[in-house]
Amino acid sequence: QVQLKESGGGSVQAGGSLRLSCEVSGYTGRLGFKDWCVGWFRQAPGKERMGVGDLDPLGAHYTDSVKTRFTISKDPTKDTLYLQMNRLQPDDTAIYYCVARPGYCYLAYLESESSFNIWGQGTQVAVSA
Numbered sequence: 001q002v003q004l005k006e007s008g009g010g011s012v013q014a015g016g017s018l019r020l021s022c023e024v025s026g027y028t029g030r031l032g033f034k035d036w037c038v039g040w041f042r043q044a045p046g047k048e049r050m051g052v053g054d055l056d057p058l059g060a061h062y063t064d065s066v067k068t069r070f071t072i073s074k075d076p077t078k079d080t081l082y083l084q085m086n087r088l089q090p091d092d093t094a095i096y097y098c099v100a101r102p103g104y105c106y107l108a109y110l111e112s113e114s115s116f117n118i119w120g121q122g123t124q125v126a127v128s129a
Helices: 107-111
Strands: 003-007 010-013 018-025 036-043 049-056 059-062 070-075 080-085 094-102 123-128
Touching: 003 094, 018 036, 018 094, 018 123, 036 070, 036 080, 036 107, 049 070, 049 080, 049 094, 049 107, 059 070
Parallel strands: 010 123
Antiparallel strands: 003 018, 018 080, 036 049, 036 094, 049 059, 070 080, 094 123
């Protein structure tokens, strides 16, 4: 059974950077998520979960509000996913979740949390003005 565990959250001032990590256990497929769609969602206080970005062998996709500031990558030597967040803004304050599902990503996946069937427990990111 695949499990995801996020780390790297914390508090930062606006304009700062954070890097979130997602460690995967129980994965028995090709190393480096080569046959999975993996990504990140977030949930701001009082709001629904929303897609941030995802990654598959063909590339990465991002929601418009983060595409020039956030980067998703993976360590090719181990099953770890990263979310590099630069120029953080107070609106980026949220709980960030690592997500995964078998197969390639489709653009519509970021539009609904139901697209992904495997979730981490989340890590809190707080950005102050």
